[in-house]
Amino acid sequence: MPIAKAWSVAVLGIDGRMIEIEADLGGGLSRVTLVGLPDAGLREAKDRVRSAVRNSGQPWPDGKVTLGLSPANLPKVGSGYDLGIAAAVLAAMGTVPATRLIRTALLGELALDGRIRPVRGVLPGLLAARAAGFVRAVVPVESLFEAALVDGVEVAGAARLADLVGWLKGETELQPPGPPEPASAPPSVPDLADVVGQPEARWALEVAAAGGHHLLLTGPPGVGKTLLAKRLPGLLPRLSPEESLQVTAVHSVDGSLSRTAPLVTVPPFVAPHHSITVAALIGGGSGLASPGAISRAHRGVLFLDEVCEFGGQRLESLRTVLEEGEVRIARVKGAVSYPARFQLVLATNPCPCAPPKETDCTCSATARRRYLGRLSGPLLDRVDLRVRLRPLTAISAHEVDTPEGSERVRERVLSARERAERRWREHGWRVNSEVPGPVLRREFSLPRGTTTVLDRALDRGVITARGADRCLRIAWTLADLDGAARPGGEHVSAALGFRERSAA
Structure with missing residues (x-):
């Protein structure tokens, strides 16, 4: 036989x-x-x-x-x-x-x-x-x-x-790959200079890029929430060769690779519609699970616009993924895991009617609380930076000085990331958001006088223990942006200020 x-x-x-x-x-x-x-x-x-x-x-x-x-x-x-x-x-x-x-x-x-x-x-x-x-x-x-x-x-x-x-049989030869395409310029990313005003939100975007932190943007329609989110990939460093292959592999399994530029070198930006299913967001399907939107956003940005419209089941499914950086899905044919280490950017209106001016709001206090209550406390606790955007005024809409562009901001971001990478290299972490809380509290603990404001917030119940750890990570990012060796009291206070800016 x-x-x-x-x-x-x-x-x-x-x-x-x-x-x-x-x-x-x-x-x-x-x-x-x-x-x-x-x-x-x-x-x-x-x-x-x-x-x-x-x-x-x-x-x-x-x-x-x-x-x-x-x-x-x-x-x-x-x-x-x-x-x-x-x-x-x-x-x-x-x-x-x-x-x-x-x-x-x-x-x-x-x-x-x-x-x-x-x-x-x-x-x-x-x-x-x-x-x-x-x-x-x-x-x-x-x-x-x-x-x-x-x-x-x-x-x-x-x-x-x-x-x-x-x-x-050795009679013919197969077709070899074509000559490598000449190195092309990275895909164009929207410039931060297009965003008028919103200095607090621009600063939060820079901090998020420098430390790999998650971000929540709250404000009425038309103030620039989506514009800011789309410009975050332009502030992030280009993907390393290893990261590029990993991200490209996800897109290969998903069937979304580009024939002209198959290797993904720029952090991806994925913005699913709020009607997306849990399986399409997290990954799923019959047999062996396919990658979802969170895996396509690996090493990039996942933007959830109108996040309060997504529904509790979809949002709560993100909680474990945000902590672990991967998703494991079991189906009839077996269990698979996909990488999902992304930066989460949430955007929401402050109320259901969402008027351009808050004074024109017709929603009751109960309706506002119910609307924003769709963002659960455990999910918000995993979002480091929270920013309230205000409507543009006539002065800010006609600024004399040209807004700072992505290139200059990106230089500061790369410098801050280099400092963080040198500090965490021997531990295997690259950005401050990846550092476990126990390490920050023990091996890299700050003087008691520096963290007084944080201790006070814990005593009053303003933040949780997880929130305190995230404040420390933000403080280290702020110190890296300032070029400081260690966070000071002003960095910790500023970090707590980002956490205390409620979406309500």
């Missing part, structure tokens, strides 16, 4: 696992058996592959064909195994030699006429293949732009199954 094997990749979340595909040809009735926990889409692969092989001018075995996907206890989802299955069957028949299948990963879906269609998750799949010691990979031609991002693996593209057969 001839046996041959090929290799493909299973993508779970943004992690890949190498899958060994074995083809065993036996006697008996002509049928194809697929084992190894395939899902419904993969079970149909036996019909797709058989038609693709025959329509590519190659014979299909007459007897029983058993296809095994190992590890057998790992759920297999999707159609990306088609190319590996076809290669294993052809090698078992002796139609093609198995020499080039050694240490080669095959990814692609087969059409009935032998065309190779692109699949999602090529980038994380090839990263897993490289980590497992594979030296070659064959992917659909349409996926070459994505596969070329992985160094250390010889990547080639095939448009049809016949191209792969010719390559395995």
Whole structure:
């Protein structure tokens, strides 16, 4: 009984696992058996592959064909195994030699006429293949732009199954990736100079960018809440190579990669509508869960405009994610985890009627409290900075001086982040918002006189213990922006002021 094997990749979340595909040809009735926990889409692969092989001018075995996907206890989802299955069957028949299948990963879906269609998750799949010691990979031609991002693996593209057969026989060569695109300028990000007035909100945005803090903007319509939020990515540092690959891997699994600029180098900005479902926000779906909006915003900004309209279930689902920086979702086919370390920016009106001037508000005090009460205390406790925006006056709307642009603010932000990174490098943290509270209280404790105002606020019940820790993180960020070695009393007081600015 001839046996041959090929290799493909299973993508779970943004992690890949190498899958060994074995083809065993036996006697008996002509049928194809697929084992190894395939899902419904993969079970149909036996019909797709058989038609693709025959329509590519190659014979299909007459007897029983058993296809095994190992590890057998790992759920297999999707159609990306088609190319590996076809290669294993052809090698078992002796139609093609198995020499080039050694240490080669095959990814692609087969059409009935032998065309190779692109699949999602090529980038994380090839990263897993490289980590497992594979030296070659064959992917659909349409996926070459994505596969070329992985160094250390010889990547080639095939448009049809016949191209792969010719390559395995040594008769033809597959299509290599095109020449690398010249380094293009990063995508343009809205400039902070477009925002008129709102000095307190602009300062809060700078502090948020410098320390990686979450931000709540409250104010009537038209005062610039959305304008400010959209300009936060322009103040953040560009993604490191490791971060770029991680963010790009999420977008690869999501199927939202750009063909012209596949590598994501600028912090993403994701702004879902308030009608979004919990599954679309957090991640979900049948079988294995797909990434949600919070994972697409990884290493970037998640902006929830009109946050009071989102509903309690959606907002409360963010609480654990904000603390842990990742989301774990269990479904029938297994549990996956996606990264979700983002900066949260919330924007809301102060009341349901939201008039341009607060004096024109027709809402009762009960209605205002009920509206803002949709933001629960535990969620607000995780938001470091809270700012109240005021309507523009005639003077601030016609400023003589040009507002400060993003470039100058970004220079200060990068300097502050460099100070924080040097301080926390040996601990593995990069920004102040990532530092655990016990470390700030013990190893980097401040003199009692410096934290007096914070102790007083705790005694009065103005803030919680978590809120006190977040005040300390903000104080360290303010000190970094000032170029100070340690926070002083004025930094702690200013940090507490950001926490005490209620949305009400």
